[in-house]
Amino acid sequence: MSKQLSTIGFDADDTLWQNERFFRMTQARFAELLAEYTDPDLLMDRLLAAEKRNLGHYRFGVKGFVLSMIETAIDVTDDRVPAPVIRALLEAGQDMLRHPIELLPHAREAVEELARDYRIVLITKGDLLDQERKLAQSGLGELFDGVEIVSDKTAPRYGAIFARHGEGADRAMMVGNSLRSDVLPAIEAGAWGVFVPHDLTWELEHAEPPVGHVRFAELQHLGELPRLIAQLG
Secondary structure, X not given: XXXXXXXXXXXXXXXXXXXXXXXXXHHHHHHHHOOOOOOHHHHHHHHHHHHHHHHHHHOOOHHHHHHHHHHHHHHHOOOOOOHHHHHHHHHHHHHHHHOOOOEOOOHHHHHHXXXXXXXXXXXXXXXXXXXXXXXXXXXXXXXXXXXXXXXXXXXXXXXXXXXXXXXXXXXXXXXXXXXXXXXXXXXXXXXXXXXXXXXXXXXXXXXXXXXXXXXXXXXXXXXXXXXXXXXXX
């Protein structure tokens, strides 16, 4: 047990369970539906621009993604998108909200082991109901001392969460697959930030790693996390 830590925060999507691959599958279906109207690469560029533009309105999650797809479909067809395409996009979004949870390797083992000695908090963005559904289906819910479903992840928010669920950010660690959301703002708040890359990460979550920062670490998988924490002393 590390004397430097009291609280460990875990991201959910693509840190504990699969998520982005379902978005990619839906994007592929989106490209098929709009194939006669535009090039797939151009369509994905337009979709990403719409998602970025709409973050302030819809925030993160499946619902905002579906609305951005519909907006993009309207734009690339000059307001002539067929109603069956809109219906197919809505159905694709509903399928995403029903998709079964698939835990990533070492997720359960890492959380179970660390929960014996630390306060464990789930800190995730996205649709409230969808995140609650995924947590319930994951079978990990009983391992967490707290669950925070937030609209965005910022340094002040991490500071408030780690004060509420522990002894402050300086005695906390955030673990996740997004440098932009999980690592950089947690370090800015004073916590450790541990980057566990996923092979699929949304473009808007990309950022440069803070290489050399004393509170930054990168792991290949969650199975390496207990050893890292033990080494903190």
